[in-house]
Amino acid sequence: MSVANLLDPITAEGGATRFENLDNWLQGRTLYGGASALIAYTAAVRAFSDLPPLRAAQIAFVAPMTEDAELRREIVRQGRNVAQVRSEIWCEGKCALTAFWLFGTGREANAVHPAAPVADWPGSPDEAELAMTDKGPTFIQNNFEIKRAQDMRGPGDPVVRRWARLTQRDGLDPVSELILLGDVLPPGAMRAMKRQGPISSINWSFNLLETAPTTRDGWWLSENASQHADDGYSSERLRLWNADGKQVLDGMQCVAVFG
Structure with missing residues (x-):
């Protein structure tokens, strides 16, 4: 199952969604965390297409994800520069993943401090x-x-x-x-x-x-x-x-x- 096939079922409307053939993305009895996080992120950006660039995220892996899921997403707050969006994956009536995404418009830098170069290249x-x-x-x-x-x-x-x-x-x-x-x-x-x-x-x-x-x-x-x-x-x-x-x-x- 390609990445495109993994994301194809996700619509702007959200709600009940069926993901076929998840076997290629399994980690034990649940979906690999990066794949489930990407599903939640994609559900958010397809629902709200005018968001600024993503800056940060907080993701909780609550329970195993199954093929039949409900995708929920909402804008918690949208200010002049920053939008904060919550998206969740529900399976069998219970929350399987909850994520909080922070999107922010770039501003003129008042502090510049590049990350240190990688040690032991x-x-x-x-x-x-x-x-x-x-x-x-x-x-x-x-x-x-x-x-x-x-x-x-x-x-x-x-x-x-x-x-x-x-x-x-x-x-x-x-x-x-x-x-x-x-x-x-x-x-x-x-x-x-x-x-x-x-x-x-x-x-x-x-x-x-x-x-x-x-x-x-x-x-x-x-x-x-x-x-x-x-x-x-x-x-x-x-x-x-x-x-x-x-x-x-x-x-x-x-x-x-x-x-």
Whole structure:
């Protein structure tokens, strides 16, 4: 199932929506978080087509998403420069995902502070080794190409860094691409786990540093780093850079670590 097919059922009217053949986007018993977040974002922008550029988002993954869903969205407030929109996915009468999107018109800058360049530059993705070939979750095998971007393997510092790109991205705008791709890696806490066990994203918040991000050949450098892990949860920092090392997204996530 292509990205276009995933989004085709979403209309400006919202409401009851059926998504066919979601198997290619599954992560365990639910939809991959980036895919469900993109559905909620697309529902918002198709309903309200005159929104300014997306600046930030807060997304809560509440329950598994099924093929039959109800898409809800509303403008919470729209001011002169900023619009705040809530969109939700409901399944079987219960909220499966709730998201809060912040759209903002650009203004004359009163503060300019570029993000720091990426540390420990791994080199060009063209020279990187393929990773996760014929293994990993269904959604990765069917929709992404992953390459190594760090020497470390196995246990160690709780950081996972990889090059990632969509295998099919034709017709996808760059912001939607980042939403779909931003949650693609396992948490950095994976490297600190005492034994293998299931993991699950609970939420995801991010700020876009570029409203129209660009890269080369679809490659983005993705990093998940655990800032603290205990009691079955990990606080993760998620970042994305383009193929030239320019940061385009800065985020945080709470992950449940089972086992």
